Amino acid sequence: MTPLALLAALFLFSPAAQAPAATGGTAEARAAYDAGIAAIRAGDNAKAASQFRKAIDIDPQFVDAHDEFINATEMAAYAYDPAKRAGNDAAQKQAEKDLQALYAGWAKAHPDHAVYEWALSRLAGKDWDTAERHLQRAIEISASFARPYEDLALIAELRGDNARRMDLLKKAADLNPTDPSYFFYYASAMKTTDPEASRRLLQEVATKFPNTERGAQGLYWAAYETPAVDAKIAIYERLKKEFPPEKFSWSESGMSDLFDVLIGTDPKAAAALASEMLGRVSAKSEQKSWTDLAAYAAAMRESAALRAAGDAKAAVQRLEGVKPPRSYMDQEPVALARAAALEAAGDPAAAYNGLAEIAAKAPTDALLAALTRLGNALQKSPEAVDGDLWKLREAAAKPAPAFTLPDYPDRKNVSLADYRGHVVLVNFWYPSCGPCRGEFPTMQRVLDKYRDRGFTILSLNVLPGEQAFVMPYLTKNGFTFRPLETDEKWAEATYGARGFPTNVLVDGEGRIVFKPGIIRSPREQRTFELQIEALLAHAQKR
Secondary structure, three states: OOHHHHHHHHOOOOOOOOOOOOEOOOHHHHHHHHHHHHHHHOOOHHHHHHHHHHHHHHOOOEHHHHHHHHHHHHHHHHOOEOOOOEOOHHHHHHHHHHHHHHHHHHHHHOOOOHHHHHHHHHHOOOOHHHHHHHHHHHHHHOOOOHHHHHHHHHHHHHOOOHHHHHHHHHHHHHHOOOOHHHHHHHHHHHHHOOHHHHHHHHHHHHHHOOOOHHHHHHHHHHHHHOOOHHHHHHHHHHHHHHOOOOOOHHHHHHHHHHHHHHHHHOHHHHHHHHHHHHOOOOOHHHHHHHHHHHHHHHHHHHHHHHHHOOOHHHHHHHOOOOOOOOOOOOOHHHHHHHHHHHHHOOOHHHHHHHHHHHHHHOOOHHHHHHHHHHHHHOOOOHHHHHHHHHHHHHHHOEEOOOOEEEEOOOOOEEEHHHHOOOEEEEEEEOOOOHHHHHHHHHHHHHHHHHHHHOEEEEEEEOOHHHHHHHHHHHHHOOOOOEEEEOOHHHHHHHHOOOOOOEEEEEOOOOEEEEOOOOOOOHHHHHHHHHHHHHHHHHHHHO
């Protein structure tokens, strides 16, 4: 049976009436739900939708079953083809319409069931006004239903109303104190007003809810957001101890991040971690990932040992072709290790050139310090070192496509050319994009630091349908970026922005010199600052 035929068949049935309070599922319903999750992992979305529907039939108030039923039905209709890297958009849209009709029928038949109104809000997508009406209706039906408060908190966040957002999240957590998700989201949201309190509460999630994925997630983000290396490592170690990484996906992800920290501070400990993880994880993808990380750690450790033993040439050879196996990982440790081996082997010029290639794109304080020291050994002044970096940057720089776009709220035309002579971050985002909002506090800190020296941020909203949120969200959160209006089609066609956020850093001459990734962590912030400093300093010399 095709996904759409399956969905059509489901219209023939209506869940049996039960008490209107939302539930976490009866034992029988949970069994069907778990079967649905297993089907998703096996890649069978149609079967998953059928199992989630079975769970709903058993327990109509099972909120998570409704959530997954909607997801699986839409994904089954979309039928993503990896070879084509695309799916059936028309079928997915039809499935959404069919789901809306299904839930509207259920809501009409059972007006005392708040979960159906909540599901209709979920199916409203980015029609936030419609979603809000359904959420408010769900609360009118059952004021003790926690999920609508959580979803209304997102709408409050988009409107820049952080006080209401926090009140709603606290309400959801209080209404359902046994569900770790609500307390986790409350703790996570706290970082917008009190980052230190947020880190403390995220660790408390793990204390209150041991042996849960949310507990592991709380420690993961607490560690990620902690700037001090020793404190960060301690949180990751707690994560590994209390939430076995072979059981909790957020813990396994945390161990990857811990490895990334250790490889630059204690390669022996990084190697030991990789070896331990290989003995704990069983999924093929995780086995491959940790095999690659173990090989990376072994190369780093063995190269250092060879260099310490006086065999610098062998140390260089051991690092040939070695790089971090994941693109997001820190490039600095292997770059410094390779440079140290080359210098010890009597080839400081090769060491210098290797560091320069990396520092030209993604500078760090350690890379620049090592480069300056090697430059001095090669009789290069700091000015000459900077000149070498700029030769590499200018060779890769490309003209930033010109644009003139309306601003918010006045729709005054603003051109990139208006900022000639300034360093400009062109940031593509939209209000309901979580990663976009996640990097804004970091971006604002950087803007505050460099604005008076000629740095500015142009934030281009790519979803015109969310333009009502742009100014409230920016102004009420104190983000002083210059907001402009565009759309996804223009962003992709003009700047190649296919995912969001996308950032490009333009120098005073109108050239794209750097392409920062997401700017959120302390390490990412510092590299971003060094890129800006390089552009500002270069402009003063011209």
